[in-house]
Amino acid sequence: SQQGEEDPQALSIQEGENATMNCSYKTSINNLQWYRQNSGRGLVHLILIRSNEREKHSGRLRVTLDTSKKSSSLLITASRAADTASYFCATDGGGNTPLVFGKGTRLSVIA
Amino acid sequence: GAGVSQSPSNKVTEKGKDVELRCDPISGHTALYWYRQSLGQGLEFLIYFQGNSAPDKSGLPSDRFSAERTGGSVSTLTIQRTQQEDSAVYLCASSGRWSTDTQYFGPGTRLTVL
Numbered sequence: 526s527q528q529g530e531e532d533p534q535a536l537s538i539q540e541g542e543n544a545t546m547n548c549s550y551k552t553s554i555n556n557l558q559w560y561r562q563n564s565g566r567g568l569v570h571l572i573l574i575r576s577n578e579r580e581k582h583s584g585r586l587r588v589t590l591d592t593s594k595k596s597s598s599l600l601i602t603a604s605r606a607a608d609t610a611s612y613f614c615a616t617d618g619g620g621n622t623p624l625v626f627g628k629g630t631r632l633s634v635i636a
Numbered sequence: 637g638a639g640v641s642q643s644p645s646n647k648v649t650e651k652g653k654d655v656e657l658r659c660d661p662i663s664g665h666t667a668l669y670w671y672r673q674s675l676g677q678g679l680e681f682l683i684y685f686q687g688n689s690a691p692d693k694s695g696l697p698s699d700r701f702s703a704e705r706t707g708g709s710v711s712t713l714t715i716q717r718t719q720q721e722d723s724a725v726y727l728c729a730s731s732g733r734w735s736t737d738t739q740y741f742g743p744g745t746r747l748t749v750l
Contacts, residue, residue, distance in 0.1 A: 555736050567640075567727060567741035568679075613678065617736040623669060623692060624739060628678035 529557075529614040529627035537633040544601040546630040548614030549594075555617050557590055558624065559599050562611045571599075571612075606636040638662070640742035642728050648748045649718055657713045657745045661730030668711050669739065670703060671727045679727065685711060718749045 532547045548557070556575045560568040574581045574590045574597065581588045587600040601608055611631050615624040641660040649655050661668050670682040681695040685705045696702070700718075705711040715722055725746050729739040 558738065560739075560741075566725070567743045568729075568739075570738045570740070573738055615739075622736075623681060623684045624736065625681065626671075626679040 529616045529625060531612070531614055531627045531630045533630060534628070535631045535633070537635065538604055540604060540606055540634055540636050542604055544604050544608070544632055544634070546599045546612050546632070548597045548599070548616075548627060550597075550614075550616045551595065552618055554592075557588075557597050558615045559586075559588060559597075560613045560615060560626070562613065562629070568613065601632075604632075604634045606634050608632060609634045640728060640730055640740050642726075642742035642745050644745060645743065646746045646748075648750065650750050651720060652717055654714065654716045655718055655747065657715075657726050657728075657747070659711045659713070659728030659730075659742060661709065661711070661728070662740055663709075664732075665730035665740070666708065666733050667731045667737070668705060669729045669731075670711070670713050671729070672697075672724045673727060673744075674724045682713070682726075715747075718747075720749045723747055723749045 529548050529550045538544050556573050558573045559571045561571050562568045572583050572588050574588050585602045590597045611629040613626045613629040615626045643658045668685040671679040673679050683703045684692040687708045688705050700716045703713045725744040727744045729741045731737040731739045
């Protein structure tokens, strides 16, 4: 069964606003990763947060991880039209197993 | 250095024909993955290689799908007797040593079966 599930499925905001996407998963993990995809092509890695970390920042991105709730959130601050893309969370199964990707959140940032 | 490359970028084929998709991972990456993504959907895991061996083939949808990797580098995904439902973007990714490492994706091959 799918490990990570993003919420919402789609999100539309105005440029300059913040965008928050959530990911829930089912089993224990080593780490959780967020990826971005433009136009249905290859994914680009954004950020990795380890199971013993609670929050991580990278530029305008902020990721939180709550292992007790088995959930993570990705916050994009001061969004830009160029942030329009699909965002996926990916989790491992706690061992050396391949990452499992959720179905993604489609973010539209309107200029 | 060069990223993950895939060829062809687009492939149109007729139902019943065989197709071969190629993936060139980042040099030195031991792990290689194939995914399938239908329009507007998430990634469907197909197969994973560690070196030349495939410890996880659980995602291959049918026996028409096969993949191999030679020399711990290039991988080919073969689909025999293609069906219209095989139409999708096929994505390849590679990562360092462990399957939980960050994955680097190629641009994908868009397969259309008429």
